[in-house]
Amino acid sequence: xxSVRDATSVDPGHAAASDTNGTVSGVTRTxxxxxxxxxxxxxxxxxxxxxxxxxxxxxxxxxxxxxxVLTGGIGWxxxxxxxxxxxxxxxxxxxxxTMGVTAATDRVATAVVVSAAVLLxxxxxxxxxxxxxxxxxxxxxxxxxxDQRGVTPILPSTAGGGSHAIxxxxxxxxxxxxxxxxxxxLAAVFLNESRSRWRRPVRIFVDAMSGLPSxxxxxxxxxxxxxxxxxxIKVFSYNGFMASLALAMMMLPTITRTVEVVLRLVPDGxxxxxxxxxxxxxxxxxxxxxxxxxxxxxxxxxxxxxxxxGETAPLLFTAFGADLMNSNPFNGPQESLPLFVYRNIRKxxxxxxxxxxxxxxxxxxxxxxxxxLARYIGRDxxxxxxxxxxxxxxxxxxxxxxxxxxxx
Amino acid sequence: MIDITQAEPVVHADAGGKPPIxxxxxxxIGAATIEARDAxxxxxxxxxxxxxxxxxxxxxxxxxxxxxxxxxxxxIRMLNRMHELVPSAALSGEVLLDGADIYERGMRAQDxxxxxxxxFQKPNPFPAMSIRDNVLAGLKLARIKCKDKDxxxxxxxxxxxxxxxxxxxLDSPGGALSGGQQQRLCIARSxxxxxxxxxxxxxxxxxxxxxxxxVEETIAELRGQVTVVIVTHNMQQAHRVSDACAFFLAAENxxxxxxxxxxxxxxxxxxxxxxxxxxxxxxxG
Numbered sequence: 121x122x123s124v125r126d127a128t129s130v131d132p133g134h135a136a137a138s139d140t141n142g143t144v145s146g147v148t149r150t151x152x153x154x155x156x157x158x159x160x161x162x163x164x165x166x167x168x169x170x171x172x173x174x175x176x177x178x179x180x181x182x183x184x185x186x187x188x189v190l191t192g193g194i195g196w197x198x199x200x201x202x203x204x205x206x207x208x209x210x211x212x213x214x215x216x217x218t219m220g221v222t223a224a225t226d227r228v229a230t231a232v233v234v235s236a237a238v239l240l241x242x243x244x245x246x247x248x249x250x251x252x253x254x255x256x257x258x259x260x261x262x263x264x265x266x267d268q269r270g271v272t273p274i275l276p277s278t279a280g281g282g283s284h285a286i287x288x289x290x291x292x293x294x295x296x297x298x299x300x301x302x303x304x305x306l307a308a309v310f311l312n313e314s315r316s317r318w319r320r321p322v323r324i325f326v327d328a329m330s331g332l333p334s335x336x337x338x339x340x341x342x343x344x345x346x347x348x349x350x351x352x353i354k355v356f357s358y359n360g361f362m363a364s365l366a367l368a369m370m371m372l373p374t375i376t377r378t379v380e381v382v383l384r385l386v387p388d389g390x391x392x393x394x395x396x397x398x399x400x401x402x403x404x405x406x407x408x409x410x411x412x413x414x415x416x417x418x419x420x421x422x423x424x425x426x427x428x429x430g431e432t433a434p435l436l437f438t439a440f441g442a443d444l445m446n447s448n449p450f451n452g453p454q455e456s457l458p459l460f461v462y463r464n465i466r467k468x469x470x471x472x473x474x475x476x477x478x479x480x481x482x483x484x485x486x487x488x489x490x491x492x493l494a495r496y497i498g499r500d501x502x503x504x505x506x507x508x509x510x511x512x513x514x515x516x517x518x519x520x521x522x523x524x525x526x527x528x
Numbered sequence: 529m530i531d532i533t534q535a536e537p538v539v540h541a542d543a544g545g546k547p548p549i550x551x552x553x554x555x556x557i558g559a560a561t562i563e564a565r566d567a568x569x570x571x572x573x574x575x576x577x578x579x580x581x582x583x584x585x586x587x588x589x590x591x592x593x594x595x596x597x598x599x600x601x602x603x604i605r606m607l608n609r610m611h612e613l614v615p616s617a618a619l620s621g622e623v624l625l626d627g628a629d630i631y632e633r634g635m636r637a638q639d640x641x642x643x644x645x646x647x648f649q650k651p652n653p654f655p656a657m658s659i660r661d662n663v664l665a666g667l668k669l670a671r672i673k674c675k676d677k678d679x680x681x682x683x684x685x686x687x688x689x690x691x692x693x694x695x696x697x698l699d700s701p702g703g704a705l706s707g708g709q710q711q712r713l714c715i716a717r718s719x720x721x722x723x724x725x726x727x728x729x730x731x732x733x734x735x736x737x738x739x740x741x742x743v744e745e746t747i748a749e750l751r752g753q754v755t756v757v758i759v760t761h762n763m764q765q766a767h768r769v770s771d772a773c774a775f776f777l778a779a780e781n782x783x784x785x786x787x788x789x790x791x792x793x794x795x796x797x798x799x800x801x802x803x804x805x806x807x808x809x810x811x812x813g
Contacts, residue, residue: 315615387652389648389650389652390652390654390655392610392613392646392648392652393646393648393652393654393714393717394654394665394669395610395613395641396608396610396641396645396646396648396718397641397642397645397665397666397669397670397717397718397721398638398639398640398641398642398643398666398669398670398721399638399641399669399670400638403669403671404669407665407668407669408654408656408665408669411654411656411657412654412655412656414656
């Protein structure tokens with residue numbers, strides 16, 4: 121068993137609680153220490169784990185006996201449910217026998233919650249795993265450097281690559297960001313900093329827009345710009361620029377709402393402080409509110425990009441898709457990763473389908489990378505830095521430390 | 529109108545040994561007298577402050593005392609046109625800054641606020657800026673130019689008695705300071721634009737006694753250079769820092785009024801009104 125000194129370093133609360141001799145923990149003693157066992161009442165012991173495994177095995181066997189051997193069977197779903205219910209009953213009965221009804225109820229509730237969490241993870245892991253298994257064989261370095269030039273249906277899935285799709289995605293999403301970010305930030309500033317009575321209708325529109333089916337965004341650009349003007353104006357035809365406009369429509373509500381939320385988090389005291397020094401409202405927003413919300417706005421950008429990067433429908437009638445590299449987003453049809461997936465998976469030959477899954481894998485990695493980036497940027501860097509500084513300051517100043525801790 | 533102070537304050541023209549750093553486009557140099565005439569304030573239809581007549585002479589420290597909800601903060605916010613930022617707020621009467629009504633048509637709220645600075649109850653340094661940028665924030669925000677920015681940073685921090693504590697880390701974030709230091713940083717930030725009047729709305733209520741002491745020292749050093757108007761719930765503080773006092777009181781469901789005003793010594797030792805005596809002796813409020 122762990123000695124008292126170890127227990128204290130691990131969990132001082134328990135060491136103090138288990139100190140039954142009436143001495144205050146932390147007092148140095150010279151005599152021999154009595155053996156004390158720190159107890160963590162909620163921790164699973166080896167016996168508990170064996171019990172749970174035993175219960176599960178019994179439940180499985182019982183279900184198998186009843187539903188497979190004795191009766192005609194009830195299908196895998198019914199079998200699983202029956203096993204789970206029997207398992208819960210067994211856990212309850214066995215735990216109640218040894219530890220009482222309260223502990224048994226606790227165990228059963230824990231079992232239910234943990235099972236629900238595992239159940240929730242199953243589709244996610246399945247989906248990601250499926251795409252990885254299907255897409256990984258086609259993923260070679262070529263994929264990032266070659267397009268589909270000279271690729272015929274009889275070639276294997278590793279032939280050619282998706283560089284044209286990656287370039288297209290980056291250009292279209294980048295351009296969409298250029299349109300959507302200023303508009304989104306302006307709309308958020310309007311919603312949060314102005315006193316206009318149009319805020320409510322605008323907010324409702326933004327909410328409605330976030331529910332806009334993405335195919336409509338593409339259709340809108342197609343019907344309003346491409347269809348009437350394609351013959352007269354060259355830039356209004358199938359190209360990456362049109363796609364970026366459609367994607368910007370998808371990004372705009374995400375960016376607006378996210379930025380609005382982070383602007384709302386900026387304390388009013390800062391606005392007042394700025395105004396009290398003779399600043400105009402516009403200047404206050406530009407020099408105080410937006411810089412304070414900087415990390416939040418960066419997060420909004422990444423979320424907006426992640427929202428748009430996987431969209432296929434808005435690109436169908438705008439970027440149109442192409443098999444060859446087209447690095448000019450303003451002229452000619454352009455491929456993008458979602459379109460690459462969509463177009464390849466519909467082809468009849470297995471190598472193209474496999475190529476489509478490779479595209480899906482790359483797209484997924486891109487989105488996961490973007491979310492990781494968002495978390496990285498959005499983490500509270502200033503707070504951590506301040507904490508460190510606080511520790512350095514405290515001994516010398518003896519003053520109450522800063523940020524948030526002194527108020528409220 | 530009676531001048532509520534008899535004693536002339538000692539005016540330090542060159543406080544800290546140096547003349548103020550020159551600003552281009554800033555407020556005029558020196559302290560200014562600020563005076564309220566028949567000032568009333570409403571929130572929505574509710575009258576919260578009625579007929580305040582008060583002169584806060586140039587270079588003096590005037591303390592506004594009284595229980596919560598009697599309109600002190602509302603009154604102080606009327607003095608630099610922050611009151612009107614509350615959506616339902618309304619007001620009447622005049623506020624004269626060196627004789628000119630700040631609520632006159634054609635008077636820009638921004639210019640008024642540049643001349644009448646404010647320190648808030650809760651320290652609010654700009655978290656995205658360094659200590660140095662915090663002090664200089666007023667220049668950027670009010671579009672004032674200054675050739676000697678380093679000098680201005682030092683002078684402002686010296687006047688707020690914060691210089692010695694932060695001179696080695698002017699580039700670290702303002703939010704990393706302790707509460708008391710943050711409040712003095714906010715004072716330095718207000719002082720950097722050379723306001724004629726400095727309003728302080730319970731500047732020490734979020735601070736511990738040591739920090740409060742430092743802020744009070746700062747106020748004492750500002751006497752003569754800037755007109756200081758301070759709202760405080762702390763009787764001892766009002767007694768210590770102010771030249772003159774005004775006692776605000778609001779009866780139940782009635783607007784706040786100034787019950788008594790006069791030199792601090794008189795108000796604390798021999799007030800005319802029994803309610804003032806009761807309040808300064810701590811018998812209510």
